[in-house]
Amino acid sequence: MKEMQKYAKQLVKDMNWEIDDANFESSRTSLLNNYMLLTTEVGEVAEELRRLFNITYQEMKNGTNEQEAFRHGVETVQKDLGKEMVDCLAYLMKMANFFEIDLEEAYYEKMAEVKKRENKDVGVIKK
Numbered sequence: 001m002k003e004m005q006k007y008a009k010q011l012v013k014d015m016n017w018e019i020d021d022a023n024f025e026s027s028r029t030s031l032l033n034n035y036m037l038l039t040t041e042v043g044e045v046a047e048e049l050r051r052l053f054n055i056t057y058q059e060m061k062n063g064t065n066e067q068e069a070f071r072h073g074v075e076t077v078q079k080d081l082g083k084e085m086v087d088c089l090a091y092l093m094k095m096a097n098f099f100e101i102d103l104e105e106a107y108y109e110k111m112a113e114v115k116k117r118e119n120k121d122v123g124v125i126k127k
């Protein structure tokens with residue numbers, strides 16, 4: 001992750017896509033723009049899930065059993081779903097780099113917190 005973040009920092013610089021840090025207003029505009037782009041990519045992840053479910057239902061309608069239809073759907077969307085996840089990651093890394101957040105370190109810290117936390121959801125069965 002550290003290597004990816006370093007790569008992302010250089011890529012953003014090379015492409016002239018850096019978050020503007022000239023002053024508060026330009027940083028604010030730039031951060032909001034990046035945040036907006038991140039949320040559009042999250043929406044694109046949802047579109048791929050929608051495509052997966054539609055493929056599955058369509059194949060089931062055509063007589064394929066559920067498990068096989070779902071497996072085929074997963075295979076069909078896998079590459080594009082991965083691309084949308086990477087788009088999300090790219091915007092997250094860009095923002096993390098702006099704030100000088102080490103995502104690898106922050107991830108392990110946060111997950112350690114989550115592991116200690118009691119699950120407050122009722123009726124959720126974790127596998």
Ligand SMILES: [Mg+2]
Nearest residue numbers: 041044084087
């Ligand atoms: Mg995308």
